[in-house]
Amino acid sequence: EPEVTQTPSHQVTQMGQEVILRCVPISNHLYFYWYRQILGQKVEFLVSFYNNEISEKSEIFDDQFSVERPDGSNFTLKIRSTKLEDSAMYFCASSQDSTLPQLTNSPLHFGNGTRLTVT
Amino acid sequence: GIQVEQSPPDLILQEGANSTLRCNFSDSVNNLQWFHQNPWGQLINLFYIPSGTKQNGRLSATTVATERYSLLYISSSQTTDSGVYFCAVERYSGGGADGLTFGKGTHLIIQP
Structure with a gap:
């Protein structure tokens, strides 16, 4: 079964x-997303991406964050100047099978996440 | 934004027991999904269920959209069912792919 893959699984960086x-x-899939989960808390939406542009973003997704689809397969999240409070598990997800009718909603499929630790 | 309340927050059961997890939401939604986060942190999609009833093996879910709640049923629990169960909803604004709003989850522990 196809799956969302994320790298690295762990990342430690300095503030x-x-x-x-x-x-x-x-x-x-047509829609791509980033979510984050601070340890022990609920999952929070960051941004959605469709047709090579941001579709929606949350209040968390401020100017230090950016997303890019540099080629036909990769989808990246950049954090420009990390802060201690950015430490979290970051999940990528995708949805909406392009082979299905466009009005058909489809489940969200998550990757295994990247655990980011900012020291 | 939409508020999502899940209950109970914690649940400890013996293997073989049945359970019902509840999700209440504060506004009408177009999208409701249930996820299982296993002890390794992986988020697994269980159901896409904005309305109606679905079943998958020992799991089933029912969403009553008009009354703004959804239920997840787990029958004959196994230790591998342990983890956190999240309900997540979305109300489309018409502007594109909005994000899911997650509840705080139900932490389920199945003891052997």
């Missing part, structure tokens, strides 16, 4: 450094 989290969504 103020830039990090790039990488994701390969399911190949025939």
Whole structure:
């Protein structure tokens, strides 16, 4: 079964450094997302991406964050200047099978996450 | 934004028991999904169920959209069912793919 893959599984960085989290969504999906989960808390939406542009973003997704789809398979999240409070598990997800009718909603499929620790 | 309340927050059961997890939401939604986060942190999609009833093996779910709640049923629990169960909802704004709003989850422990 196709799956969302994320790299690295763990990332440790110093405060103020830039990090790039990488994701390969399911190949025939149209929508891509980033979510984060601070340890022991609920999952929070960051951003959605469709047709090579941001579709929606939350209040968390401020100017230090950016997303990019540099080629036909990768989807990245960049944090420009990391802060201690950015420490969390970051999940990539994808949905909406392009082979299905466009009005058909489809389940969200998550990757295994990247655990980011900012020291 | 939409509020999602899940109950109970914690549940400890013996293997073989049945359980019902509840999700209440504060506004009408177009999208409701249930997820299982296993002890390794992986988020597994269980059901996409904005309305109606679905079953998958020992798990089933029912969403009553008009009354703004959903229920997840787990029958004959196994230790591998342990983890956190999240309900997540979305109300489409018409502008594109909005994000899911998650509840705080139900932490389920199945004891052998």
